[in-house]
Amino acid sequence: MTASVQRAESAEAVLSPWRRLLHAAAWSLTGVALVGGVFLAVSLLYPVLLSEPPEDPRITAYNAAEWQMTTEPGAPVDASAWQKIALPDYQAAERVESPRFGLQPLSRPTHYHWYRFTVQRPEGMQGWALYMPRFEDRALVLVNGVEVQRTFLPDIIQHGWNVPLWVVTPPMVWQDGDNEILIRLDSPYIGVVLVSRLFVGPPELLQPVYRRAYALRINTAQISAWMLAGLGVFALGIWAMHRTDNALHLLLGLCALAFAARQLHYFVDQPVISLAFHWWLAVCSLAWAILFLFLFACRFYAFRYNWFQKLLVFGTVLVSLLILPGVGFDAYSTAGLVYTMLAPLGIGIGVVLIQRAWQQPGIAPLLMAIGFTLVVALGVYDFALMMRLISIEMPYLLPIGAALLLLCFSMALASRYVESLREVESLNTSLEARVLERQAALEETFEQLRKLNEEQTLAEERQRLMREIHDGIGANLVATLASVGQEAGSAWAGNALRRAIADLKLTIDSLEPVEGDLLSLLGNLRYRLAPQLRQAGIHIDWQVEPVPPLQWLRAPQALHVLRILQEAFSNVLQHAGATQVTVTTGPGYDERSGQPGIWISIEDNGTGLVVPAGDDDTAPRSGKGMANMRYRADALGGYLTVAPVTGGTRVRLWLPGEPLAPA
Amino acid sequence: MDISLGIIVVEDDPRMRERFEATLTSPAARSAGVTVLAWAATAAEALRQLARHTPDVVLVDLGLPDASGITVIQEARRRHPACDIMVISIFADQRNVLASIEAGATGYLLKDDTDEDYVARILELRAGGSPITPIIARQLLLKLQPTVPPSSGTADPAAASLLSPRESEVLNLLARGFAYQEIAQLLGVSPHTIGTYVKRIYEKLQVRSRGEAIYEAQCMGLLAP
Numbered sequence: 088m089t090a091s092v093q094r095a096e097s098a099e100a101v102l103s104p105w106r107r108l109l110h111a112a113a114w115s116l117t118g119v120a121l122v123g124g125v126f127l128a129v130s131l132l133y134p135v136l137l138s139e140p141p142e143d144p145r146i147t148a149y150n151a152a153e154w155q156m157t158t159e160p161g162a163p164v165d166a167s168a169w170q171k172i173a174l175p176d177y178q179a180a181e182r183v184e185s186p187r188f189g190l191q192p193l194s195r196p197t198h199y200h201w202y203r204f205t206v207q208r209p210e211g212m213q214g215w216a217l218y219m220p221r222f223e224d225r226a227l228v229l230v231n232g233v234e235v236q237r238t239f240l241p242d243i244i245q246h247g248w249n250v251p252l253w254v255v256t257p258p259m260v261w262q263d264g265d266n267e268i269l270i271r272l273d274s275p276y277i278g279v280v281l282v283s284r285l286f287v288g289p290p291e292l293l294q295p296v297y298r299r300a301y302a303l304r305i306n307t308a309q310i311s312a313w314m315l316a317g318l319g320v321f322a323l324g325i326w327a328m329h330r331t332d333n334a335l336h337l338l339l340g341l342c343a344l345a346f347a348a349r350q351l352h353y354f355v356d357q358p359v360i361s362l363a364f365h366w367w368l369a370v371c372s373l374a375w376a377i378l379f380l381f382l383f384a385c386r387f388y389a390f391r392y393n394w395f396q397k398l399l400v401f402g403t404v405l406v407s408l409l410i411l412p413g414v415g416f417d418a419y420s421t422a423g424l425v426y427t428m429l430a431p432l433g434i435g436i437g438v439v440l441i442q443r444a445w446q447q448p449g450i451a452p453l454l455m456a457i458g459f460t461l462v463v464a465l466g467v468y469d470f471a472l473m474m475r476l477i478s479i480e481m482p483y484l485l486p487i488g489a490a491l492l493l494l495c496f497s498m499a500l501a502s503r504y505v506e507s508l509r510e511v512e513s514l515n516t517s518l519e520a521r522v523l524e525r526q527a528a529l530e531e532t533f534e535q536l537r538k539l540n541e542e543q544t545l546a547e548e549r550q551r552l553m554r555e556i557h558d559g560i561g562a563n564l565v566a567t568l569a570s571v572g573q574e575a576g577s578a579w580a581g582n583a584l585r586r587a588i589a590d591l592k593l594t595i596d597s598l599e600p601v602e603g604d605l606l607s608l609l610g611n612l613r614y615r616l617a618p619q620l621r622q623a624g625i626h627i628d629w630q631v632e633p634v635p636p637l638q639w640l641r642a643p644q645a646l647h648v649l650r651i652l653q654e655a656f657s658n659v660l661q662h663a664g665a666t667q668v669t670v671t672t673g674p675g676y677d678e679r680s681g682q683p684g685i686w687i688s689i690e691d692n693g694t695g696l697v698v699p700a701g702d703d704d705t706a707p708r709s710g711k712g713m714a715n716m717r718y719r720a721d722a723l724g725g726y727l728t729v730a731p732v733t734g735g736t737r738v739r740l741w742l743p744g745e746p747l748a749p750a
Numbered sequence: 751m752d753i754s755l756g757i758i759v760v761e762d763d764p765r766m767r768e769r770f771e772a773t774l775t776s777p778a779a780r781s782a783g784v785t786v787l788a789w790a791a792t793a794a795e796a797l798r799q800l801a802r803h804t805p806d807v808v809l810v811d812l813g814l815p816d817a818s819g820i821t822v823i824q825e826a827r828r829r830h831p832a833c834d835i836m837v838i839s840i841f842a843d844q845r846n847v848l849a850s851i852e853a854g855a856t857g858y859l860l861k862d863d864t865d866e867d868y869v870a871r872i873l874e875l876r877a878g879g880s881p882i883t884p885i886i887a888r889q890l891l892l893k894l895q896p897t898v899p900p901s902s903g904t905a906d907p908a909a910a911s912l913l914s915p916r917e918s919e920v921l922n923l924l925a926r927g928f929a930y931q932e933i934a935q936l937l938g939v940s941p942h943t944i945g946t947y948v949k950r951i952y953e954k955l956q957v958r959s960r961g962e963a964i965y966e967a968q969c970m971g972l973l974a975p
Contacts, residue, residue, distance in 0.1 A: 553843060558813045561840040565861040566765040588840075588862050595841045599885045610884025610927020617929070618867075631926055 111438070118438045118460065125464030129484065136481055138220055138251075138300035146288030150174055153203040156183050162229065162269060163201050175221070175283040175479050176202075180274070197273065200280050204268040206287055208261050215261065216290035217268065218297050219252035220480040223281035224274035226252055230260040231267055246276060246365075247356035249308075249483070251300045255290050276362050277419055283480045303482040308353030311486040315350065318493055319343030335386050339496055342379035346489040348372040353486055363412035366419040370426075371407045376489070377429050378403045381436050383496065384455065388443055399432070426470055437463045451499035451506075458495025462488040549598055556591060564588050589615065593653060597646035603636035605685065605742075606672065608645055609652065613670070616656050620668070623660050625691075628669040634685040635674065635744060647719040648742070651727065654712045655689045655738045665693030665735065675741065677726075683744045684725065690737040755876060756787045758805040760796040760822055761838060762814050766861065767791070770809070773865040782873060793817035797825050804830060807872055809859060811838040812846055820853045827854025827956075834875050844886050848893075851952045852959040856880050879930075879945020880952055887924035890951055894958065895921075912954050920947045 129136070140146050153169040154176070163169075179200045206215075217228065217236075224246060228236040236254040239245040268287070272280050286293055322340030329336075352369035359365070378399055385396060406425060410418040437459050444456035465488035471477045568584040571577045596611045613627065620627060640648070659668050668691045675686040713729065716738075720727040725742040757774065761767045767789065773779060774786050787803040790796035793814045800808070800822070808826045812819035819837065826835050836857040837850035847858055857875040859868060871881065882890075894912045913921065916937075923933045930941040937944075 550845065553845065557840055557843070557846070562763060562766075562813070562861075565840055566763060568862060569765055569769045585862070592841050595843050596885065599844055601885060601888065604888060604925070606926040607884045607888040610887075610925065613927045613929075614883050618863075627929075629928055629932060631928075633926070 114438045114442045115434070118434060118441055118463075121441065121460040122434075122437070122464040122467060125461055126468060129464070129468055133481075136303065136484075137478070138296055138303065138480070138482075140218070140286050140288065140293055140296045143288065143292055146286055146292055147206065149204050149285040149287070152176070152282070152285070154179065155201050157199045157201060158197060160199055160271075162232070162271075169203060174285070175281070177281045177475055177479055179272070179280040179282070180278060197275065198280075200272045200282075202270045202272070202282055202285075204270075204285055204287070206266045206268060208263055208266055214256050214258045214290065215287055216293045216297075217252065217254040217256065218286040218288075218293045219270075219283055220300050221249075221281060221283040222252050222270075222272065223248045223279050224277060225272065227271040228252075228254050229267075229269040229271070230256055231262060232269075233260045235260060244276065244358060244362055245356050246358065246362060248277075248279075248281075249304050249353050250356065251297055251304065253294075253297045253301075281479055300482070305354045307482075308350045308486040311490040312347045312350035312354075314490050315343045315347035315493055318497060319347060322497070335383060335500060338379050338383040338386060339493075339500060342376050342383060342496075343493050345372045345376035345379060346493060349376060349489065350486050353483060361412065363418065366422070367410055367412055370410060370418045370422045374403050374406060374425060374429060377433055377436075380459070380492075380496075381432065384436055384440060384459075387451075387455070387499070388439075423473065426466075426473075430467070430470070433459075433463045433466060450502040454495040454499040454502070458492040458499075461495075462492040464488075553595065553598065556595065561588070561591060564591065589653075593649045594646065597649055598642050601640070601645065603638050603640040605634055605637055605640065605648070605687075606631055608640075608648065609670070609672070609687065612649055612652055612656075616653075619660060620656070625659065625665055626667045628667060630669060630671045632671070632673040634672055637685070637742065637744065639743075639745070644723055647723055648740075651716045651719050651740055652687065652689065654716050655740075658712065658738075659689070659691045659693065662693070665691035667692050674744075677741060677743070684742050685744065686739055686741045688737055688739045690732060690735055692735040754785060755783045755807060755872070756785050756803065756805045757807045757809065757872070758788045758790065758796070758799050758803060758826075759786060760790045760793075760808065760810045760814065760819065762791045762811060766811070766838070769865070770868070773868045776865070776869075778866070779869050782869060784869065784872070791815075793819070793822050796822045800826055800829050805833050807876060808833055808835045809838055809872075810835060810850075810855070812850065820849055823850055823853040823855050836872070836875060842881075842883050842886070844883070844889050847883075847886055848889060848955075851955055854956055856949050856952045874945065875949075877942065877945075878949060879942050880949040881945075882924055882948045884925050884927045887921050890955060891918065891921045891925055894918075894951070894954060912958060913951065917947055917951055920944060921951065924948070 140148070151171060151173050154172045155163050155165070155168040155170060156179070157163050180198070183198055225239040226237070227234065235256045236252075238247055238250075238252070268285075270282070270285070272282065274280050286296075319340045319342075322336045322343060324340075326334065326336035326340060348368055349372035352365060355365070381399065382396060385392070390396075406428075408414060410416045410421055410425070412418070437456075440452070440456040440459050444452035462485070465484045468477070469483050469485045472479070472481055472483060564584055564587055568581060568588065571580050571584060592615050593612070596608065596615070599611075601607045609631065613629065617627075637644075656668070659665050668689060671688040671690070673686060674683070676683055717727050720740060723742055725740060727741075728737075728739045730737055730739070759767070759770050759774070761770060771786075771789075774784055787805055788799035790799050791814075793816050796810070796814075805826075808822075808830075810819040810822050810826070814822070823835050823837065826833060834857060835850075835855040836859050837847065837855045838861060839846055839858045840861045842858055842860055847855075850858070857871065857880045859871055863871070874881075891913075895918055920933060920937070923936065928936075930944040933944050934941040
């Protein structure tokens, strides 16, 4: 988040002043367009908001009345003083040059404004209801000279400027023919007198309309106030317990509480401390709410706390002090001025929020932009209503707006909170995965190390043995052979020594690492036997085909293979009287099980294996040798076939491609 | 003495020494121009002799009482780049032979060879042909061309290798047990040429292991890059 803000700021810094101005203008236009859009929506909702009774012959709507002003509370006696005026009427005070005196404790004249309506009584009528969407400030209602309603009590300050008038009259006050309704209004505290249209008709028809008007004006403000207060306390609680979120919750909480305080003046008609304080709170709270909103937005987008923000805080404190009761300026009278000053600030915040929402697409910025634009639009609407540019019968809408705005901002904060939770979660997940990965890698390394160690130990052991064989037994055998060779009549001893050395060589070869490469092993055997075969005049026909490596071919198995083949060659050398031996290899299947494997064939052109050469000790040795070969082939999971072929003998060894499965 | 072939023999076993003495001073050997320049029974003695003489062939037993024969091979290679070094081995096992080749040897003598074979091997090597066993051929393929399995038969020309295609072909056939003559027939060259291929491959292994040693020394900070 911070990084993207920095990027956005640096991008702005690159722009030239003119382009920045152009940007600002474009964004302002966007803001204005949005405000206009909300305004349009309000005007479309006009019929609902207006709370006008349905068209019905039983309902009489009075668009005009007769008016006169008296200075005495009693009913007017001068019948000629009645003037016809149109309704709604909000200029009564001006007509008698009674200036708006606001809350200043002036010695002012007491003016009573009388409005007279004449009603024709229809047949069979029971009690009639009177409904007036808006009036100010205190009303007394008389029907045919009988008082049917008063909105105030003597000696109690009651200031119900926002509540609709609703009177259900007793049937007895009505008479046949013309009836006279008199409504007396006075305004001893703020000097404002307002009268809207009067509706007279059956209560069952008018009551729903009154209820709706009451809900829009009073209930909405009450709900808003409680909601905002709850939200504020909640946000402050979060801030108090978790102070590391850049005071966002603090500012949101203060903003919500300020807005909650602002709601009071819409429905509290008996001021708690004083009327002056009541209005001071109403005016100041809006300024504070906007200020906190602005600071919240700045923190949310990580703007630096700069001179402008300081100036605003200072200005708000100053204005609040200046309009404090008893300081000098009257809150009620200066309300319009204060609100006018707040308007550009509000629009400025709106533009910034819209711009941010555009630059950083996301739920939070979008919610904040929408919520705020809504509030600015409704604020403009309320201001127009206050300035009488809109029908006074319309309700004030900021209570709804404030609640919606705070909801939007809370959701924005929540979405950011959820986002950060998700980040933490994904961080945890990736961390976990990484830990697991590392653990697995570590285990693998350990396993490899263990294997390597094992192999190292084995290799070292092998080296030691090899060295021993090489320098000890081997060297001795060779030296003995050398000395024996010089003595006469020691052919037998020489041959025995040579065989011992050859066996030793075979053992050494079986220990060489060949990784299952049978051909190298076979080749080495050929290399070892080559001098003997050459001496015997036997030519080797080497016809080996590449074969797949045998994974199971370790030193013991290699020794088995070498021994089998050595025996086969020695048979060729000793008994066959052959002149040629053909060695062939290739991949092949077990004839019985069909298992894949390889075969090695050694074929000579001699007289055959079964015929003993006549030497006494070679015949049993040969038979024993064959049994040995078969035993070794078995041990390897392979098999051996010895068969006569045209002009010779063929020894064929089949070996499995896969190791013998343990029984 | 038409060709003079100066030899230094480094062997500690008196019986083997006797055998060499008998072989190398035989009339057959003499007629081939073989002259033993010096005998050494220890590595220290060998190093002294190497400083004094300029041998054509050095025979070295690895199991010397005072140091490994590898030291002698390295010194001989350093002092006399043109000489041929043969390691005296009983088994031609890959560990000893490869270590010797990496140190600078280009051939080996099997102790249980016949006396005639000794001289023949020396002359063969002098003529440019080195011996090899299939297992060593296989190891060399693995070391010098690590990406190609030795029994696959076809060398991948794209693989970064120290071996030329012909060399790896020869090594492949050697690893599968084919004799020099057979390979020579297959490739249409003389058997001796195969021996020179092997010798050249040995030298490549030597160069590579020297390069590795230098690289490792650089890594350890022993040498300035």
